[in-house]
Amino acid sequence: MTSSNEFPGFMNAKTLLSGGQMLFVAFGALVLVPLLTGLDPSVALFTAGLGTLVFHSVTRVSVPVFLASSFAFIAPVQVSVQQWGIPATLSGLMAAGFAYIVLSQVVRIYGANSLQRILPAIVVGPVIMVIGLALAPVAVNMALGKTGDGSAELFPYTQALFVSMTALLVTLGLAVFGRGFYRLVSILGGVLVGYLFALLLGMVDFDPIRDSAWVAAPAFVFPEFHWQAILFMLPVALAPAIEHLGDMVAIGQITGQNYIKKPGLQRTLLGDGLATSVAAVFGGPPNTTYSEVTGAVMLTRSFNPKIMVWAAIIAILLAFAGKLGALLQTIPSPVMGGIMTLLFGSIAVVGMNTLTRAHLELTAPRNLCIASLILVFGIGGMQIGGGAFMLQGVGLAAVVGIVLNLILPGAPQVKPAQE
Secondary structure (H helix, E strand, O other): OOOHHHOOOOOOHHHHHHHHHHHHHHHHHHHHHHHHHOOOHHHHHHHHHHHHHHHHHHOOOOOOOOEEEOHHHHHHHHHHHHHHOHHHHHHHHHHHHHHHHHHHHHHHHHOOHHHHHHOOHHHHHHHHHHHHHOOHHHHHHHHOOEOOOOOOEOOOHHHHHHHHHHHHHHHHHHHHHOOOHHHHOHHHHHHHHHHHHHHHOOOOOOHHHHHOOOEOOOOOOOOOOOHHHHHHHHHHHHHHHHHHHHHHHHHHHHHOOOOHHHHHHHHHHHHHHHHHHHHHHHOOOOEEEOHHHHHHHHHHOOOOOHHHHHHHHHHHHHOOEHHHHHHHHOOOHHHHHHHHHHHHHHHHHHHHHHHHHOOEOOOOHHHHHHHHHHHHHHHHOOEEOOOOOOEEHHHHHHHHHHHHHHHOOOOOOEOOOOO
8 A cells, every 4th residue: 555655745735725726727718618619517627637637647747737628629629519419529539639649659759859840830820820710700609699600699689798798808807917816817707707797687597506416427428439520630639739849848947847858748748648538538628738727836836746636636526516517507608709709819829929939931932822721721611522531620721731841842931030
């Protein structure tokens, strides 16, 4: 039997409370993804905790990160759920996790720089922009009180616009003017204030809470093999893989450690991939390392990775709180729509920033062709193939970018130094 002395700092109240604080910081974004994609927020809590434990088992509890719902998959999951249903989508998300695993082995064999050679900024930047902008109309429709496709009105226009813009403005205010902890919980703050105003306007239905039990198992959904969903979702994993590299560098700079060397990028990628695949097995969204939690680590100087293990355990326990899951389901869609308008735009800006930091000359013919086709194919809805082997949206955009980068002669042109 293992003694507690082998885990200094693990079994104490301070570590437990710190873990609860880290989960609170991640909570708003964690449950936002399933609420936007039609997945169950209680399942997302469970799979975030389980995925984090899987990650730390692979990396031997050496990196202070918490894994939870990935924003990069919101738009692809929405499209996939609409076309093929949740079980088929989950098979695609499992495959996306396996893509991470394959990339981890590429890194193990060829080194960390191999990722940047396969996925340079001229490919990754526009793909991230597509992820953010492809479903911008869905965000606007929800903010206006309509269904995501705009086919039906769920709430009166005036009420919906007031609630969605209130949620948006509070999130903006906290993100821009907030300091310390308040900036870290900007999304959570926007949701809470938007929910409060929706409640005052009679837009909240409490029946799900009354009908739910205090303790209940999450509504797990299991994947069903579907080729179309798999081919659609596989390429989506490429952009978050590059973001994963940036996250490992960022947390390493905060803690003064080089996690690219130890435990190694191959291990962190492997842990992220396994966490995503395990999440899909139970019906949860893909997992990724959370920048909100990284910011909290910097603010609190809580560098002990065991804190994240406690955050994971608390998340798993909260997943069985039936009333909490029902409460999350009562959040009106305009509240979500207001947050989405900022969220989707922010993802697109991350893609723009990827191109800017690489100092690429976007008007150079090679760069122009790659970036243009990624954007138009991804946002315009281009489809290639049919039946079980159809590529479209973000997946098609990523494949087009990778292929063009490999076959077009020359390297991506970079701006002259004086510019």
